[in-house]
Amino acid sequence: MHIDTDRNKNNQIFNITLINHRYFANKMNEEHVARFFVKTSKTLNLRVSAHRFRHAFATKLANNTKTNIKTVQNLLGHSSVYTTLSYVHPDMDDMRRAIDLL
Known part of the structure; x- marks a missing residue:
């Protein structure tokens, strides 16, 4: 680094x-x-916190770089992958593309 x-x-x-x-x-x-x-x-006039950066970090890694969820889990220091999954939010473009496929 x-x-x-x-x-x-x-x-x-x-x-x-x-x-x-x-x-x-x-x-x-x-x-x-x-x-x-x-x-x-x-x-x-926005809700901003250091903790929100953890969510953004996890979401960007998982959605934009397609990093393996276990790697994201380790980077965040979570003992459970289920905790990590709660930090990864859906990508809106991916959701739109999925709906367009219907």
């Missing part, structure tokens, strides 16, 4: 200093991330 350390700080999603400059020299913790999502949710 490559991490771009020269990335422009204004383009970083989780650059906590963009939210509050008091955090400049501090490491980001779970509370900082939670506050970021609360503030973002209020600003956008």
Whole structure:
């Protein structure tokens, strides 16, 4: 995995200093991330949370890359594939194509 350390700080999603400059020299913790999502949710008037990214991650892997569900399960750290299946949401285009086949 490559991490771009020269990335422009204004383009970083989780650059906590963009939210509050008091955090400049501090490491980001779970509370900082939670506050970021609360503030973002209020600003956008949308329900946004870090947990939703797990759903998006699982869905993109399973639907867009056709990654094996057991691999998705391991990446999410689930002990049961049934838990993982609840994180994978249907692709709307796939659903439309299925209906068009009728």
